[in-house]
Amino acid sequence: MSIVTTLATTGFVFIAMLLSLRLRLGLERDMFTGTIRAMIQLVAVGYVLEFIFTSRHPLFIGCMLLVMVFVAARSSAKRGRGVPHVFARIFFTIAAVTAVTIGTMLGLDMIKWEPKSIIPVSGMVIGNCMIVSSLLLNQMRERSASMREEILVALSLGATSRQASERLTREAIRAGMIPIIDSMKTVGLVQLPGMMTGLIIAGTSPIEAVRYQLLIMFSFTAASALTSIILGFLVYPTLFTRAHQYIGWK
Amino acid sequence: MTSEPVLELHHVFKSYHTPHYRSTPLKDVSVTIAKGAFITITGPSGTGKSTLFRLLTRLEEPDAGRIVYLGKPLLEWDPPRLRRKVHYVFQSPVLFPGTVADNLSYPARLAGDSITEEYMSSLLRRVALSEKYLSRGIGDLSGGEKQRVNIARSLSLEPDILLLDEPTSALDEKSTKHIEQEIRAYHEAGHTVLWITHSPEQAKRLGNVTWHLEDGCLEVLVAP
Numbered sequence: 085m086s087i088v089t090t091l092a093t094t095g096f097v098f099i100a101m102l103l104s105l106r107l108r109l110g111l112e113r114d115m116f117t118g119t120i121r122a123m124i125q126l127v128a129v130g131y132v133l134e135f136i137f138t139s140r141h142p143l144f145i146g147c148m149l150l151v152m153v154f155v156a157a158r159s160s161a162k163r164g165r166g167v168p169h170v171f172a173r174i175f176f177t178i179a180a181v182t183a184v185t186i187g188t189m190l191g192l193d194m195i196k197w198e199p200k201s202i203i204p205v206s207g208m209v210i211g212n213c214m215i216v217s218s219l220l221l222n223q224m225r226e227r228s229a230s231m232r233e234e235i236l237v238a239l240s241l242g243a244t245s246r247q248a249s250e251r252l253t254r255e256a257i258r259a260g261m262i263p264i265i266d267s268m269k270t271v272g273l274v275q276l277p278g279m280m281t282g283l284i285i286a287g288t289s290p291i292e293a294v295r296y297q298l299l300i301m302f303s304f305t306a307a308s309a310l311t312s313i314i315l316g317f318l319v320y321p322t323l324f325t326r327a328h329q330y331i332g333w334k
Numbered sequence: 335m336t337s338e339p340v341l342e343l344h345h346v347f348k349s350y351h352t353p354h355y356r357s358t359p360l361k362d363v364s365v366t367i368a369k370g371a372f373i374t375i376t377g378p379s380g381t382g383k384s385t386l387f388r389l390l391t392r393l394e395e396p397d398a399g400r401i402v403y404l405g406k407p408l409l410e411w412d413p414p415r416l417r418r419k420v421h422y423v424f425q426s427p428v429l430f431p432g433t434v435a436d437n438l439s440y441p442a443r444l445a446g447d448s449i450t451e452e453y454m455s456s457l458l459r460r461v462a463l464s465e466k467y468l469s470r471g472i473g474d475l476s477g478g479e480k481q482r483v484n485i486a487r488s489l490s491l492e493p494d495i496l497l498l499d500e501p502t503s504a505l506d507e508k509s510t511k512h513i514e515q516e517i518r519a520y521h522e523a524g525h526t527v528l529w530i531t532h533s534p535e536q537a538k539r540l541g542n543v544t545w546h547l548e549d550g551c552l553e554v555l556v557a558p
Contacts, residue, residue: 237428240391241441241491242418251430328413329393 346399361550427484
């Protein structure tokens with residue numbers, strides 16, 4: 085695709101902006117800012133990736149992954165305002181889940197030991213972990229408020245913090261995983277996933293593209309489950325004091 | 335009845351503040367509860383009666399002062415163990431999803447134990463419910479039935495000190511009398527009972543010692 089064609093794609097945004105103006109949606113400024121930001125961020129990432137792919141140095145790959153985990157954890161931490169050390173807890177969770185997922189893929193030779201495989205696949209795993217973390221924190225915040233009475237009654241009956249929050253944690257973990265399970269059920273029937281679409285457009289045979297897509301979807305499921313469980317168990321103790329007193333999140 | 339102290343409060347203070355609200359439900363409260371006492375607690379709404387129960391069960395900490403149970407400061411007790419011995423029955427009955435049997439066996443399961451169906455039936459009889467209720471889902475219970483299951487679940491712990499927060503407020507007259515009778519029997523078996531009530535008649539019926547809480551101060555009233 086030529087640079088002129090790439091620039092012409094912004095025409096799609098102008099259509100949306102014109103519609104927004106006509107319907108007085110008031111979204112033109114946000115659309116404009118979003119478009120400029122997306123262009124700058126993606127072009128910058130494109131150059132960085134080109135440099136890393138050429139150098140193939142493990143240190144650069146590690147730095148890139150760290151930056152991705154850092155940005156994901158920061159974004160998700162906004163959902164967990166009031167949770168003590170929430171950024172550190174999310175950072176640890178996403179880093180650990182990414183290490184396990186990518187490590188397994190490399191160990192089983194599902195992806196190659198090269199930056200152009202490791203970085204994009206890690207990016208997808210990290211992005212997925214970020215969404216699951218945000219969902220889980222939202223769920224835990226809402227449920228801990230609505231289940232406050234139930235938690236207090238359980239504590240008064242002699243439950244420990246872990247026992248009193250068992251149902252809360254289980255339900256929040258479950259809710260955090262539902263989107264990925266739902267998307268697995270309808271994949272291919274409702275929409276063709278992004279990675280598969282990209283591979284097909286780039287000339288890969290649909291069967292080969294499906295294989296990659298399955299690898300990604302199944303690893304996402306495992307990564308989602310791990311993220312929900314690890315983060316759920318890392319944050320529930322912050323709802324209580326060491327004396328098993330419920331304090332909730334501010 | 336012996337006058338051996340089972341719970342002691344020494345200069346207890348508790349206040350709550352938010353940017354728009356400040357209240358001090360307990361100001362320098364010092365009082366002793368004798369083993370086997372039956373005390374009713376009265377006072378206007380929002381004057382710290384429930385706060386007092388939360389402090390006695392260490393669901394919250396006092397801002398200042400000391401609370402002692404069986405000669406040992408509350409801070410030295412393992413909180414889950416303490417809450418089984420000094421047990422707080424909340425005003426609104428909160429039951430866990432499942433059946434009545436699931437709820438009655440919950441405290442035992444927490445301790446890694448189990449209770450027999452026969453024992454669960456006897457708990458239900460104590461609150462005037464038949465054993466048929468065991469398999470009922472909690473969604474099928476009326477407000478009054480929920481409260482009775484709530485009390486039966488607490489009785490399964492056989493606590494040394496039972497703290498009841500208006501346990502009969504959602505019950506009709508007949509059920510109220512039955513619960514009063516059952517709690518009196520529990521008291522006569524040697525247990526200590528503290529009962530919050532808004533009804534002066536009920537306070538008179540239940541015990542000869544009443545604590546009146548108002549403006550953070552506790553006044554002990556002993557009936558002649």
